[in-house]
Amino acid sequence: MTDTVAVVGTGNMGAAMVARLRAHGRPVVVFNRSPDRAAAVAARTGAEVATSAREAAASAGVVLVSLADDAAVVAVYGDLVSGLRPGTVVVETSTVSPQTVRALAAPVRDAGAALLDGPVSGSVPVVERGELTVLVGGDAAALDTARPALDTFASTVLHLGPLGAGATMKLVVNGVVHALNQAVSEALVLAEKAGVDRHAAYGVFTSSAVAAPFVRYKQAAFEDPDGTPVAFRLDLVAKDLALLAELAAAHGARMDQADTNRRLVGEALAAGFADRDISAMAAFLRRSYDSA
Structure with a gap:
């Protein structure tokens, strides 16, 4: 499985995660619905830029999604899921409804991948210090796969129960x-x-x-x-x-x-x-x- 991490959504939090991942030497590919934002993050960090969520997901062993709301999350998964490979772990870090996360589990699973809800507690400066808290729901084995990526920007990763518990x-x-x-x-x-x-x-x-x-x-x-x-x-x-x-x-x-x-x-x-x-x-x- 590739050690590349895809980050879908390069707003304030997503961009800060990319910087931490790159500082730890992880290969990163980024996608943002506003391409200029992804390009700016890539220029600062040395990440690669994907032209679609599907392309980003296809290159990664772990996919981190960081978007503004439920509508944005649902919209991007339609394309993202088509790029997933068996064994990939998707970590939904956005703040969304537990129902939204649970509804996304089936298409991710059908692609042979695993979905975790892993919203984060903290601000951009906390990300930059590597001190975020990640609140995780979902399969423990999938979390083991994602944990090395999460550890680059989080000091605390809490497994709280089944999918939806983190949200x-x-x-x-x-x-x-x-x-x-x-x-x-x-x-x-x-x-x-x-x-x-x-x-x-x-x-x-x-x-x-x-x-x-x-x-x-x-x-x-x-x-x-x-x-x-x-x-x-x-x-x-x-x-x-x-x-x-x-x-x-x-x-x-x-x-x-x-x-x-x-x-x-x-x-x-x-x-x-x-x-x-x-x-x-x-x-x-x-x-x-x-x-x-």
Whole structure:
């Protein structure tokens, strides 16, 4: 089996994975539906560029898929599956519904390949440090095949159960992340309104009991929102919260805080914040206060 890794989707996370794989000497072939993005990643990393998902899959022993949403994932698999070879392992790292992942299992299996859902927890800087957490559902033997590739950018790979378990836990974790983001946004803006300097207030957050990893690695984004690159857009936050609501409804779980966060993110999108970073919820709240 070839040691080439295919990366389908070269957005922020996919591109960072490619860089780590190449830094560890792995041959990588990339495909992106916007060819210019794939070409740019290839130019920076020395990866090869495929002209289709099918071509990328045909050259690889492990295929990592990193796309924005369920619709994009379903669309690309129609072509990707036709390039799979027996023994190939596909790791679906996108944040999608568990039902979407399970529905893709049959065509992948029919091609003689194996599908894992392996969404990741962490940001681009975490990928760059090789410290991602990968939440895996699916066959343990397939994970053994994929693990060397995953280990290039992840410090923790957790096998959580059958296919769909990884996708489920990613939505659960992101519910907590989005709750933290909203809580930090509200607390920071309140501190500012009450006369405490923004940087001083955030310094308290990172030195206190609330100093979760998320709070620490989003410090620059919260303190300097206009000077920090977008890492996780609010429109994707809205997508996650919608998927979380569907998951909760399917299992009869109350998600009162998540429902509130979803409403507030919707208000931010309506106010023009869709392409802003998750931390821009603080900027949205400042605007809300100023217009009140």
